[in-house]
Amino acid sequence: QVQLVESGGGLVQAGGSLRLSCAASGRTFRSYFMGWFRQAPGKEREFVAVINWKGESTYYADSVKGRFTISRDNPKNTMYLQMNSLKPEDTAVYYCAAATNLRLAYRASQYEYWGQGTQVTVSS
Secondary structure, three states: OOOEEEEEEEEEEEOOEEEEEEEEEOOOOHHHHEEEEEOOOOOOEEEEEEEEOOOEEEEEOOOOOOEEEEEEEEEOEEEEEOOOOOOOOOOOOEEEEEEOOOOOOHHHOOOOOOOOOOOEEEEO
């Protein structure tokens, strides 16, 4: 019942910034936990950040804490990931995801809906 589409990826030098967007369909965007994951070429998909239904609570992976900011605009059915001070190790395909019942936010299996991903490449 929810479709997600990411955008905003691209190529940036280390230390630069990017802002990713995730547009969601449906009328119940406010009812979902929304998260960001990423996957590098030879690695498993890893948790990045999550935001609760009201957008009042957030949680970040240690690797991005202090550099990335997750937010959501429910009237516009859009979630964002502001990425600052980017590092080469941030290079990955970034996916947005939605969950109706979330207990372990860092587990990809907790999320029911996924976008197609957007490429982020950080050069050294």
